[in-house]
Amino acid sequence: MIELLFLLLPVAAAYGYVMGKNNASNEAQQHNQEIINEYSKGLKFLLDREEDQGLEHLISLLEISANSVEHYLTLATLFRRRGELDRAIKVHELLLKHDALSLEQKKHVLYELAQDYMMAGLLDRAEDNLVYLYSLEDKNALCQLMMLYLQSHDWDKGIELFQAKESDFYNSQLKKTVANFYCEKALLENKFNQLDAITELTQDLVRPKFILGENAFKQKDYLQAIKYWGSLLDKNSAFSPIFLDKLEICYEKLNLQKNYFSHLSKHLKSDNVLIKIHYCKSLMKQGKHDEAINYIKQVLRKQPNIRGFSFLLTLMSEQSQDIKLVLTEVNKLVQDYIATKALYQCNHCGFTSKKLYWFCPSCKHVESIVPLNGVDGF
Numbered sequence: 250m251i252e253l254l255f256l257l258l259p260v261a262a263a264y265g266y267v268m269g270k271n272n273a274s275n276e277a278q279q280h281n282q283e284i285i286n287e288y289s290k291g292l293k294f295l296l297d298r299e300e301d302q303g304l305e306h307l308i309s310l311l312e313i314s315a316n317s318v319e320h321y322l323t324l325a326t327l328f329r330r331r332g333e334l335d336r337a338i339k340v341h342e343l344l345l346k347h348d349a350l351s352l353e354q355k356k357h358v359l360y361e362l363a364q365d366y367m368m369a370g371l372l373d374r375a376e377d378n379l380v381y382l383y384s385l386e387d388k389n390a391l392c393q394l395m396m397l398y399l400q401s402h403d404w405d406k407g408i409e410l411f412q413a414k415e416s417d418f419y420n421s422q423l424k425k426t427v428a429n430f431y432c433e434k435a436l437l438e439n440k441f442n443q444l445d446a447i448t449e450l451t452q453d454l455v456r457p458k459f460i461l462g463e464n465a466f467k468q469k470d471y472l473q474a475i476k477y478w479g480s481l482l483d484k485n486s487a488f489s490p491i492f493l494d495k496l497e498i499c500y501e502k503l504n505l506q507k508n509y510f511s512h513l514s515k516h517l518k519s520d521n522v523l524i525k526i527h528y529c530k531s532l533m534k535q536g537k538h539d540e541a542i543n544y545i546k547q548v549l550r551k552q553p554n555i556r557g558f559s560f561l562l563t564l565m566s567e568q569s570q571d572i573k574l575v576l577t578e579v580n581k582l583v584q585d586y587i588a589t590k591a592l593y594q595c596n597h598c599g600f601t602s603k604k605l606y607w608f609c610p611s612c613k614h615v616e617s618i619v620p621l622n623g624v625d626g627f
């Protein structure tokens with residue numbers, strides 16, 4: 250808490266400066282003297298480690314004066330970071346009561362207050378502030394508003410907001426967010442006709458095509474599923490672990506194994522070992538056992554990977570009955586090891602999980618969680 254002292258000392262100094270100015274009237278001098286005295290009391294509480302009393306005292310000063318707005322904003326941010334939302338809200342609400350704030354300062358305080366409200370779960374109040382700020386063309390408010398609708402699962406409101414402006418108004422992250430709102434709505438209502446229109450809303454968007462592929466697969470429309478998942482494989486091969494097994498089934502159902510093999514062949518330069526494993530499986534199905542084993546060995550030399558290693562053990566055990574038992578046991582240990590590892594990681598905040606989240610539970614970014622690569626990944 251000692252950091253608060255450093256934060257507030259300039260405030261006291263500023264009052265000292267005002268006091269010292271020759272042209273200050275007697276009345277103003279008296280008013281400022283009172284404020285300095287109150288500050289001194291607050292600081293003394295803090296120095297005496299009586300934090301609660303000290304902070305309440307300093308906050309109450311806001312009721313007398315809104316000078317030094319920036320310092321109070323910093324103080325409130327500190328409260329919020331420490332999880333002391335009541336205090337952050339109180340400081341921001343008191344600041345707003347002062348007529349002396351410029352429009353820019355008022356907007357800043359309203360924005361910060363909206364964040365306090367969101368964290369405190371007071372979503373209606375946060376929404377009021379943000380809608381007002383957005384009416385003043387504040388793009389930060391728009392981002393926050395979308396985060397709010399994400400938090401409240403209010404997909405319709407987010408979509409309405411998006412439709413009210415030309416899509417150029419939105420940056421690619423916001424487009425991704427809105428596209429995921431469409432996905433949530435489609436899954437909720439089990440209606441997918443609106444998703445086609447947004448598959449290309451922004452580059453590297455994954456989920457709409459993934460869902461459309463899933464839906465086509467469930468309907469046994471394998472050609473459509475290949476269209477969506479195949480396009481994802483071409484544009485976002487990092488996500489292939491979530492659909493590659495089913496994509497293979499689609500090609501098999503249509504008796505198009507050769508097309509699958511040539512599709513995979515185009516992606517062998519990718520970092521994704523799973524694509525190479527699938528390529529080997531295709532080789533095996535063509536009876537090219539030795540070629541498959543040599544290929545995966547070559548891959549593993551360049552790109553050590555535990556799933557690739559497990560696959561190699563499977564191939565080798567199938568080749569030799571003599572060591573099948575031993576290799577199967579080793580492979581079981583490897584599989585147990587794989588089962589302990591995270592499968593996905595957020596490329597924005599580093600959050601890891603075994604489940605794929607389209608909205609990162611930690612940093613709330615959209616589609617930032619991707620299947621892991623590397624030794625333990627795919």
Ligand SMILES: [Zn+2]
Pocket residue numbers: 595596597598599600609610611612613614617
């Ligand atoms: Zn994250």
